[in-house]
Amino acid sequence: MMRVGMLTSGGDCQALNATMRGVAKTLYNADPDTxxxxxxxxxxxxxxxxxxxxxxxxxxxxxxxxxxxLGSSRQPFKLMRVPGENGFNKVEAMKATYRNLKLDCxxxxxxxxxxxxxxxxxxxxxxxxxxxxxxxxxxYGTDMTFGFQSAVDIATNAIDCIHTTAAxxxxxxxxxxxxxxxxxxxxxxxxxxxxxxxxxxxxPYNFDSVLMAVKxxxxxxxxxxxxxxxxxxxxxxxxxxxxxxxxKKKANSPFPSVSYELGKKIxxxxxxxxxxxxxxxxxxxxxxxxxxxxxxxRLGAAAGRMILEGKYGCMAAFKNNEIVPVPLxxxxxxxxTVDPKSDIIxxxxxxxxxxxxxx
Ligand code: F6P
Numbered sequence: 001m002m003r004v005g006m007l008t009s010g011g012d013c014q015a016l017n018a019t020m021r022g023v024a025k026t027l028y029n030a031d032p033d034t035x036x037x038x039x040x041x042x043x044x045x046x047x048x049x050x051x052x053x054x055x056x057x058x059x060x061x062x063x064x065x066x067x068x069x070l071g072s073s074r075q076p077f078k079l080m081r082v083p084g085e086n087g088f089n090k091v092e093a094m095k096a097t098y099r100n101l102k103l104d105c106x107x108x109x110x111x112x113x114x115x116x117x118x119x120x121x122x123x124x125x126x127x128x129x130x131x132x133x134x135x136x137x138x139x140y141g142t143d144m145t146f147g148f149q150s151a152v153d154i155a156t157n158a159i160d161c162i163h164t165t166a167a168x169x170x171x172x173x174x175x176x177x178x179x180x181x182x183x184x185x186x187x188x189x190x191x192x193x194x195x196x197x198x199x200x201x202x203x204p205y206n207f208d209s210v211l212m213a214v215k216x217x218x219x220x221x222x223x224x225x226x227x228x229x230x231x232x233x234x235x236x237x238x239x240x241x242x243x244x245x246x247x248k249k250k251a252n253s254p255f256p257s258v259s260y261e262l263g264k265k266i267x268x269x270x271x272x273x274x275x276x277x278x279x280x281x282x283x284x285x286x287x288x289x290x291x292x293x294x295x296x297x298r299l300g301a302a303a304g305r306m307i308l309e310g311k312y313g314c315m316a317a318f319k320n321n322e323i324v325p326v327p328l329x330x331x332x333x334x335x336x337t338v339d340p341k342s343d344i345i346x347x348x349x350x351x352x353x354x355x356x357x358x359x
């Protein structure tokens with residue numbers, strides 16, 4: 001009889017529950033006496049020994065449910081080795097919980113920061129299997145993360161809705177999408193929603209190029225333009241600044257985000273009305289779409305199999321539509337970014353989409 005811990009950490013997304021269901025059903029199916037301990041609010045539950053002994057029924061009826069039945073919290077990796085209040089040793093506390101519960105392994109669902117801590121715990125001798133969660137699709141070692149496709153659907157729907165109102169009023173609309181460091185979500189939603197200009201963190205923009213793209217549309221008789229802008233999009237000048245200088249600049253900016261600054265500049269330059277739309281956390285909310293349910297179920301079931309076969313220290317990952325275990329040490333601390341030279345960028349550019357860096 002196996003004793004398995006489970007936790008969801010970091011920002012939530014769709015299909016966390018569907019993934020846990022995949023793991024649990026696979027384990028219960030192999031041995032109905034399997035005991036699953038669900039830690040509450042991610043690593044916090046593991047540190048403070050807050051858990052629920054789950055029942056098979058807890059994993060029923062959650063395939064379509066958004067969020068996470070275990071709750072989540074952000075526990076920054078960089079603070080893991082920093083003592084908490086009264087010298088609290090977070091890493092030792094997590095190890096103690098694992099040992100006291102006599103766990104055979106720990107299943108960890110999370111994004112980049114979470115994977116780094118998963119690797120740390122693996123290096124500390126715990127048996128870890130992790131799963132790639134995030135709407136950002138930026139986890140190294142996997143072609144696909146669960147949550148991404150559902151977020152793309154929501155972001156695309158936001159752009160679709162803007163199309164009709166933008167056309168009626170002849171306005172420029174900026175739809176700001178999630179993604180501080182990477183632009184996968186903006187790129188996919190931008191293409192799926194027919195955005196005219198797509199700005200990504202990986203491809204610093206030049207304002208004159210953005211302006212030129214809007215002007216060209218106006219000249220061609222199009223009454224409106226839609227920009228899909230990642231929240232982490234950055235101008236070419238700002239990309240030259242050090243991280244510290246850029247953070248200082250942002251802290252002193254009168255604009256809440258890059259889109260508002262860009263919007264004001266476009267409006268001032270063209271005299272055309274500009275509106276900003278920020279779907280924000282709606283992109284992480286609601287039910288997983290059908291695609292994500294399949295991704296989540298497959299990844300979950302594969303992680304269950306990895307546990308049954310004792311393959312630890314790995315993340316279940318998609319590679320060319322197959323699921324493979326990728327060592328956590330290869331995943332931790334790396335980011336999967338959009339390659340400006342990739343086919344998808346070239347194809348989008350070939351059919352007239354601007355990435356704001358043409359000049
Ligand atoms: O990593 C997922 C994500 O939604 C990012 O796209 C976004 O930048 C960030 O989390 C927002 O974090 P929070 O929910 O903590 O505001």
